[in-house]
Amino acid sequence: MKISVITAVYNRSETIGDAIESVLAQQNVELETIVVDGDSTDGTSDVISQLGDQVSRSIREPDLGIYNALNKGLRAATGDVIGFLHADDWLAYQDALADVSRLMADSNVDGVYADLEYVNANDPDRVHRRWVSGAYDVRKFRRGWMPPHPTVYFRREFYDQFGLFNEDLRTAADYELLVRMMVRHGAKMAYLPRVTVKMRVGGASNASLTNRLNANRDDRQAWSINGLKPPIGLRFTKPLRKLPQFLRR
Structure with a gap:
């Protein structure tokens, strides 16, 4: 079984090496590493080039945003199973x-x-939040639950059958994809009760109040565009679900 790991990056020369090397360090698994660089200008491409053919596929060209870049990676992937690792993140252990x-x-x-753990950008040993997903029950989606997307891996057939990221949703395309795959199409999921990803604090979808409001709007659209009625109070239950993460440090 081959696993494809896709990383989209733009101007992350200080962290992209850590992300890719955490994938290359994985043991006892067949891997395909795909990096999609949106034509960075800060030396990111040099870091990627230095890794040579250790990177299975490198794409460097302008893109229309992170989800456009991730879709390029999905189209290039040949693995049986596909997942994603952001350029600021890394896999937490070698297995x-x-x-x-x-x-x-x-x-x-x-x-x-x-x-998943959110860690301090300058001190990775300092954990800000610990996202413990818990056992799977699709009904929890209606109470604001979702798994951390960087820890999610689907069989490639699911992308072939049910599509890629919806690029019209600028802040919640990852959430929409999970709703589509898991709620609408009933993906059978297994929970791995370990921290597999360390994420530096400061994601695009929660970087400002404006982005949070946009994300709330997109969260509701994630349901409606799949022919599903958005859960009542989603704008409150989804953020409230995050509160225990701050207590698990």
Whole structure:
């Protein structure tokens, strides 16, 4: 079983090396590493080039945003299972993808998700939030639950059958994709109860009040465009779900 890991990047020369090297360091698993660089100007491309053919596929060209870049990676991927790693993040331990592969070896499993830690950008040992996903129950989506997208891996057939990221949703295309795959199309998910990804604080969808308001709007659209009625109070339940993350440090 081959796992494709896609990283989209733009001007992240200080962190992209850590992200890619955490993938290359994975043990006991067949890997495909795909990096989509939106024509960076800060030396990011030099860092990628220095890794040479250790990177399975490198795409460098302007894009129309992160979801456009991730879709380019999806179209290029040849793995049986596909996941994503942001340019500021890294895989938390060397057998993370082997654990994903072990769970995906069950033909009844369509996808895997795990836990995630938000860490200080300058002091990675300092944990700001710990996102413990918990056992899977699709009904929890209606109470504001979602798994951390950087920990999610789906079989490639799900993308072939049900589509890529919706690029019209600027702040919640990852959430919409999860709703589409897991709620609308009933993906059978397995939970890996370990932190597989470390994320530096400061994501695009929660960087400002304006972005948070846009994300609330896009969260509701994520349901309606899939022919599903948005849960009542989603704008409140989804943020409230994050509160326990601050208590698990």
